[in-house]
Amino acid sequence: MxxxxxxxxxxxxxxxxxxxxxxxxxxxxxxxxxxxxxxxRRPATILLISRDIDFAPALHTLRHQGYTMIVVSPSWVKVSSTMRNAGNYLWNWSSVWGKDCAPGQNSNTSSN
Known part of the structure; x- marks a missing residue:
């Protein structure tokens, strides 16, 4: 598939x-x-894979309208406090995907 x-x-x-x-x-x-x-309709969840602060106002607005906002970012990326506070949750990429993918690393390669 x-x-x-x-x-x-x-x-x-x-x-x-x-x-x-x-x-x-x-x-x-x-x-x-x-x-x-x-x-x-609320309750519904929106998951955004980004650390871009440009999304913070939209996350904040939708959160206050009753939507659960989840931001996903790799653990090696620094996420601004504005972005962290805009959503309900900040998840590390590794908790979603099972491992982090560093810059230039293929997400399908294992890191043994």
């Missing part, structure tokens, strides 16, 4: 943003989070 099919079956939607500019990607993610909130 292809990875994208596996994501889809578990409810994860991958959004392809053809323009590689950072602000285009951020805007696509923000739109997707708010569309999810419009389509799903």
């Amino acid at each position: 292809r990875l994208t099919e596996a994501y889809h079956r578990t409810g994860v939607n991958l959004v392809h943003v053809p323009n590689g500019r950072k602000d285009a990607i951020d805007k696509a993610i923000l739109v997707d989070m708010f569309l999810f909130a419009l389509d799903h």
Whole structure:
């Protein structure tokens, strides 16, 4: 089974943003989070894999609207206090994936 099919079956939607500019990607993610909130009544959970402080206002707003906001970031990445406080939970990537993936390391390689 292809990875994208596996994501889809578990409810994860991958959004392809053809323009590689950072602000285009951020805007696509923000739109997707708010569309999810419009389509799903509270209580619902939104999980964001990012440490980008640009998402903090949206996380804060959705959290105060009753959504559970989970931020996932690798343990080797410093997450700002603003970002930590914007969501309900901050999870280490290793707690979700089973191991951390350092820069330049393929997440499918084992670190024996």
